[in-house]
Amino acid sequence: MQKHIRQAIESGVPDSFSFMHPLMRKNYGQWDWHERPRPGVLHHVSLYGDEIWTVRAGTQRQMDTDTIRELCEIADEYADGYVRFTIRSNIEFMLADGSRVASLIDKLLEQGFPVGGTGNAVSMIAHTQGFLHCDIPATDASGVAKSIMDSLHDEFINERMPNRVRLSTSCCQINCGGQADISINIQHTKPPMINHDLVANICERPSVVARCPVAAIRPALVNGKPSLEVDEKKCVCCGACYPPCPPMQINDPEHSKLAIWVGGKNSNARSKPSMQKLVVAGLPNNPPRWPEATAAVKTILQCYKEDARDWERLGEWIDRIGWQRFFDMTGFPFTRFHVDNWSGSRYTLNHSTHIRF
Amino acid sequence: MISDNMKYVRDAEGYIVQPADWDENFARKLAAEEGLELDDNYWSILCFMRGYWQQNNVAPDVRHVTRHLVEAHGYDKKKAKQHLFELFPYGYVKQACKVAGMQRPRAWSTG
Amino acid sequence: MKTQHKTPNLDQLESGPWPSFVTGFKRLAEKNDMMADLLGQLEHSYENKKGYWKGGTISVMGYGGGVIPRFSEVADKFPASAEFHTLRIMPPPGLHYDTDILRKFCDIWDEHGSGLLALHGQSGDMMFQGCSSENVQGAFDAINELGFDMGGAGPSVRTSMSCVGAARCEHSCFNEAVAHRTVMNSFTDDLHRPALPYKFKFKFSGCPNDCMNSVQRADMAVIGTWRDDIQIKQDEVKAFVQTRGRQYTVDNVTSRCPTQCMTLNADDSISIDNRNCVRCMHCINVMTKALSPGKDRGVTILLGGKRTLKIGDLFGTVIVPFKKLETEEDYTGLVELAETIIDFWAENGLEHERCGEMIERIGFATFLEGVGIEAEPAMLAQPRSNSFIRMDTWDEEADKWKQRHAEKAGVK
């Protein structure tokens, strides 16, 4: 085998300058200020007086080549043949001529790409792999993203939230989607179901034992075969044992639920970055539209929109009004599961008499 | 599962199912499938991997193998890794682990 | 053309205002059997709420990672998508493209793969999804010929991300694109040939707004900042106050400063006590025209961010409070720092242990000692509040601090 196999050219990360809009190249590091003339549009002015208009549009992330070609045609017509993408899979067209912004927007809308996601809007949800391509998902990602963005479309194309809202979704508890203002994540509720016949032939048992965060797994002989067993009292149903040992099936159509977390923030603006906190769990994993999860997200956003001050991120708003009020306003039940018991959890308790009545 | 004379049971991707069943003949046969010719360079690595497995019941990480090459053959660290990937051009998991009779490593499937 | 599977669940995802991936998939399925069966399998997943992919080992010649192998568990029902691997390809920093390169990618992918391209994955890769085992090498060769290289997977340095930064953002405090490439291209071997305890991610954000979410996702986060005074254009401040009003300015700018270091003066100008500014970006974000970061710019480096597995979510924490990033020497220093850290972790990390978890296990002070960095107050939220530690070498440690200070004073 292996004849005429080409050696890879280990070129690493390609240079970005040749792919950059010429005005961005020219004014690299020389931008002075910007404004947002309307949702979905940024207007940047450089120290040299050059101006550039950016039009941001949502995409489905999982794109067929014809969709990409369609976007390329738009870029050739309006944006000198250059585009860039944001971290949340939005596409951006840069225009040297501000007078063409309106017709570009019309064109994008006509082709079905919503324009928005800037400033204090809800941007596209951070999107993982799901059923489409991951080997451990309990739910889909593209469908969740599509459903939620459909229902939040108005908040994507308008800038009427107190501050920007970042969403993410994760289809297992590895949580590729990451921290966000609102995060919709799989939460398994039952320990793995072990197919003991397969364990010995597939799994490196010591590696699996080591993977468990709460030391709930131990080697065992089952039906005379080497296998693994789980102390179900200890197991936190995280699913960490499943990737290294597929016979430890953690995904369950019924018992793998969705949970919603809020208040993740990576920016340093005002408050320090923060981790997201649990709001509600036990939501059904309900394809193809996940209406229960979508409704919960909308409830949270509605309360935030009505009650938060300008510039307050979702977590900052809750810090100001307190969790008691947050649960009152949103109507979600507060349970013993909201009380953290992981290491360091004492610092999440209230060690003061600061209480709102 | 494919079985060779009922001796070496292998999974769909050709990895051995029971590392304890491995022997040198198996290694030669697997190496041939991968287009590799086993010389002393290979055997040093394979023996180390087998020893590690005997002790720990898990496949060693690449870094353990490179450490072995540094200690046993005096390579510097960068060279050791280069050497390893020259011997196994499709990578440690795909080739070294297979020939050394490790179960298919799954630690890196996802996450 | 293959007959198309019935997809009643997925069909419901074709309506609504957001662009539908399903519609695109169906378009591909008309010309590509792999996508036709992929749609079938996906519908099957929707019906049963179950995933049907398993992993495997596929790689290209010379590399140990970068291909995410996927073999179908229901290939008997959907044979054309029995193999549906992903190639992770590293994009340019800032995710800039011209249409020529995008069209070339599309042509390659229509020829060698499914025609389904995800822009971009959570690590920042272009994900060419849907390739048979046989076509992986050919697809990679064609992409590689265009000057693009494989991204990371497995226990390796992973593909990096940097913000748009200097290319279009006035907040940018360093040259993100150059830093990104310089660092990453010093670690191509560690990226392509996995040999670390676990993954290691670099991310580059041009300012403390941290648009790349590096503090929570990067093992090493490089975030732009500045040391001198915020630049103020008082005439623009006045214009802002006059259009928005004093009340608005107080409510949304000065009173929101986390260290209360701003004052709105009687003449509608602003004063900032810069010694107490923590470079949070808030006031600059609100008054984009009037305020900007100072001129003495550089980066703060934080280490150890990661998601939940295994010990819980960790933030990156400060390891270098400030570093200039201008000269070649500065960049070399950054690369060397990363090398030292990765080497130490490769020696001391347990299997499947992220850098931040190792630090948690061995203690931050021990880690600092291991990588030869002196502790500084800026690395902490607060000093210890617990007295249970042996401190009999206090005098020596105190002398070190004094000596360092004397040296610093001497240098100046």
Ligand code: SF4
């Ligand atoms: S969140 Fe889990 S299931 Fe989803 S893509 Fe990531 S690892 Fe896969």
Ligand code: SF4
């Ligand atoms: S699900 Fe998590 S806690 Fe339970 S046994 Fe597996 S690794 Fe351990």
Ligand code: SF4
């Ligand atoms: S991180 Fe800062 S510099 Fe980079 S794009 Fe965001 S705001 Fe601009």
Ligand code: SF4
């Ligand atoms: S950057 Fe933040 S800390 Fe500094 S003056 Fe502005 S609001 Fe205050």
